[in-house]
Amino acid sequence: MxxxxxxxxxxxxxxxxxxxxxxxxxxxxxxxxxxxxxxxxxxxxxxxxxxxxxxxxxxxxxxxxxxxxxxxxxxxxxxxxxxxxPMIGRKQPSILYTVGERHRQRAAMLGNALDAVDPFELKGYAEKFADELIDGISPNGTADIIAEFAMLLPVRVLARLFGFPDDAGPGLVTALNDMIDGREKAIAGQTHLFTSMTELVAARQETPADDVVSRMLADPSGFTAEEICQDLMVMTAAGHQPTADWIGNSLHLMLTDSRFAASLFGGRNSVAEAMNEVLWEDTPSxxxxxxxxxxxxxxxxxxxxxxxxxxxxxxxxxxxxxxxxxxxxxxxxxxAHFSFGHGEHRCPFPAQEIAEVIARTGIEVLLDRLPDIDLAVPADKLTRRPSPWLRGLTELPVTFTPTPALGGTHR
Incomplete structure (x- = not known):
C-alpha cells in the first residue's frame, strides 16, 4: 500500500x-x-x-x-x-545497500582496513598535501579557500592511503569534483574514478602493498574485486565532500566569530573547538x-x-x-551529535578519525602558513550551496600577506 x-x-x-x-x-x-x-x-x-x-x-x-x-x-x-x-537508487553492490550479517562483515572489513592506517603517516600526508596547495596560493595574497584548498585536500590524502601514486591525485580530484558538480562532466568523472579504482584493485591483487586496498583484498570474508571497487567509490565520495565542507565551515566560523580569533594566532585548541561546534551547528551532512x-x-x-x-x-x-x-x-x-550517523550503518569510527585528522591538519597548516588570513568580502555576502543534503560554502574568498612558496622545505 x-x-x-x-x-x-x-x-x-x-x-x-x-x-x-x-x-x-x-x-x-x-x-x-x-x-x-x-x-x-x-x-x-x-x-x-x-x-x-x-x-x-x-x-x-x-x-x-x-x-x-x-x-x-x-x-x-x-x-x-x-x-x-544517484543517491537514492536501487540496490547496488556496495556497503550502502547490504544488510544483515553480510553488512556487518563488510563494515568490519572496511573498518579494519582503515584502522590500520598509521596515524603519523596520515598526518604527514595531510601536512604534505596541505603545504603543496598553500604553495600554490601563498605568493598571491588572495585565494578562494574552498576551490583552491578545501576541495582539493581530502581526496589527495585518501588517494595516498588507498594506494594510488601521488601523481594520480590531481586527476582523481578533478574526477570527483566533476561528479559532485553533477552536470555534463559528471559521467566522465564517475568513469575516470571507477576505472582508476578498478586498475588499482587489479594491481594490488597482483602485488599487495601496505595500503587500504591491499588490506581490503586480504580480508578473510572474501569480497570480490567488484565489491571492493564499489566500496572504494563510496568511501571516496563520503570522505571527500563532507571533509571539504568541514574544513570550509570551520574556517568560516573562525573567521567570522570573535570567540575563535585566538586560533588565527596559534591557538590550536580553538581549531578543535570550532570543528566540533560545526558538527553540532553547521554540519556538512x-x-x-x-x-x-x-x-x-x-x-x-x-x-x-x-x-x-x-x-x-x-x-x-x-x-x-x-x-x-x-x-x-x-x-x-x-x-553526542548525529553528524557521523548512528547505529550499524554509521560512518565507521576509523573513517571519522581520518576525516578529523585531514580537516584539522589542513586548517592548522593553513593558519601556520597564512597567519593574517582574513575575509575578502563581508560575511553576509558569502553564499551556501543550494542543497538539502550537504551544507557548504560555494566560495570563501580571503586575503593575506603574500609569502614565498616553501618548495622542498616543507615541515
Whole structure:
C-alpha cells in the first residue's frame, strides 16, 4: 500500500535551506513535530526525522528501518532520469545497500582496513598535501579557500592511503569534483574514478602493498574485486565532500566569530573547538537518505506505512530543543551529535578519525602558513550551496600577506 503524506507536506529543496536552515527546521518542527512529511523532486513523498530520540530509534533498528531500497513503495512513480537516483537508487553492490550479517562483515572489513592506517603517516600526508596547495596560493595574497584548498585536500590524502601514486591525485580530484558538480562532466568523472579504482584493485591483487586496498583484498570474508571497487567509490565520495565542507565551515566560523580569533594566532585548541561546534551547528551532512520502513509502524506520532522512505535529519536532530533545552552551543568535546550517523550503518569510527585528522591538519597548516588570513568580502555576502543534503560554502574568498612558496622545505 502506497502511503500518501498529508497535503501540508514540505518541499525539501536546497533553496529553502540555503540561508538559515536552523530557522527552517524550527518552523518544520513547530508545524509538523519531530517527523515531517516532505516532498522530494517530482513530488515524491518521504518522511524527514528531526527529533533526536526518533532519529536514534530509526538508526538503532536496522530491521524495522532497513537500508534495503527494494522495499520502497514509490518505485513505480520514479522516472529513469530522476535527479536523486544517484543517491537514492536501487540496490547496488556496495556497503550502502547490504544488510544483515553480510553488512556487518563488510563494515568490519572496511573498518579494519582503515584502522590500520598509521596515524603519523596520515598526518604527514595531510601536512604534505596541505603545504603543496598553500604553495600554490601563498605568493598571491588572495585565494578562494574552498576551490583552491578545501576541495582539493581530502581526496589527495585518501588517494595516498588507498594506494594510488601521488601523481594520480590531481586527476582523481578533478574526477570527483566533476561528479559532485553533477552536470555534463559528471559521467566522465564517475568513469575516470571507477576505472582508476578498478586498475588499482587489479594491481594490488597482483602485488599487495601496505595500503587500504591491499588490506581490503586480504580480508578473510572474501569480497570480490567488484565489491571492493564499489566500496572504494563510496568511501571516496563520503570522505571527500563532507571533509571539504568541514574544513570550509570551520574556517568560516573562525573567521567570522570573535570567540575563535585566538586560533588565527596559534591557538590550536580553538581549531578543535570550532570543528566540533560545526558538527553540532553547521554540519556538512545535513540530511541523509535513507531508510525504508519494513512494516507499518508509528514514529513520532506519525503513521508510517511499509515501504515509506525515511530521511535522516542529522542537523535537525542536533538542534532538537528536547536535548538542547538551554539553547546552548555545544563544544568542548561533546560528541553526542548525529553528524557521523548512528547505529550499524554509521560512518565507521576509523573513517571519522581520518576525516578529523585531514580537516584539522589542513586548517592548522593553513593558519601556520597564512597567519593574517582574513575575509575578502563581508560575511553576509558569502553564499551556501543550494542543497538539502550537504551544507557548504560555494566560495570563501580571503586575503593575506603574500609569502614565498616553501618548495622542498616543507615541515
Amino acid at each position: 502506497t502511503a500518501t503524506p498529508p497535503p501540508t507536506s514540505v518541499p525539501l529543496d536546497g533553496t529553502s535551506l540555503q540561508g538559515e536552515p536552523a530557522r527552517v527546521y524550527r518552523e518544520m518542527r513547530r508545524e509538523h513535530g519531530s517527523v515531517v512529511p516532505v516532498l522530494l523532486d517530482g513530488d515524491i513523498p518521504a518522511w524527514l526525522v528531526l527529533g533526536y530520540r526518533e532519529l536514534h530509534q530509526v538508526t538503532g533498528d536496522p530491521v524495522l528501518f532497513s537500508r534495503d531500497s527494494d522495499l520502497w513503495n514509490q518505485w513505480d512513480d520514479i522516472p529513469d532520469d530522476w535527479p536523486l537516483l 545535513q540530511n541523509i537518505a535513507g531508510r525504508w520502513v519494513s512494516r507499518d509502524t508509528q514514529l513520532g506520532g506519525r503513521r508510517l506505512r511499509a515501504g515509506d522512505l525515511v530521511l535522516l535529519g542529522l542537523q535537525g536532530a542536533n538542534s532538537d530543543p528536547q536535548v538542547r533545552t538551554d539553547g546552548s552551543t555545544l563544544t568542548g568535546g561533546n560528541n
